[in-house]
Amino acid sequence: MDVDPNDLIYLDESGFHTSMTRTFARSPRGERAFGTVPRNRGTNVTLLCGVTLNGPCAA
Template sequence: MNNSRALLRELCERWEARKGIKVSISTMHRRLEKLKLTTKKTLYAKEQETPRIKKRRFEYRDWVLKIDPHDLVFIDESGINLGMTRLRGRAVRGERLDDSCPRNRGSHISLIGALSLDGLIATMSLPGSVNTEVFFT
């Protein structure tokens, strides 16, 4: 495995093996940040390389290019929890941080929006989650 896919723990172990200096995971993380090295998704579906899929992707691209951009509408869904309970906090190292909250931390609201070249053309909010039935309503 090359260094680009190594876990922080593995990088620390390799550093210690090569340099004889033990470093913590957080030190390795800070150093990588300073070098502007970020994590990336490294895998894609092997099927993307097959001639059949390459041909279908080209056909799809060709089809999409024929669509008038003014006819396109993009729909997306997002949700928020109205409880807004924070799950983390700060405390002095070595000291415990305790807090409590109601078991049901607030109701969930789903938002659906439709966007075109003309801007936001439709919105909908509803309690709970979005399922297929709600989406096609």
């Protein structure tokens, strides 16, 4: 109870796969939407970020 919230830094972790692709597309009416998808598997990337009451700090 004696901890000042302004002194705390929360660690936020998120991740994504670099070969993620959209499953839906948009195009003008009557035209086909074309797209490409990655051939290789890709890598997983993890992003760590510090969050304070004043906003995000070092990412």
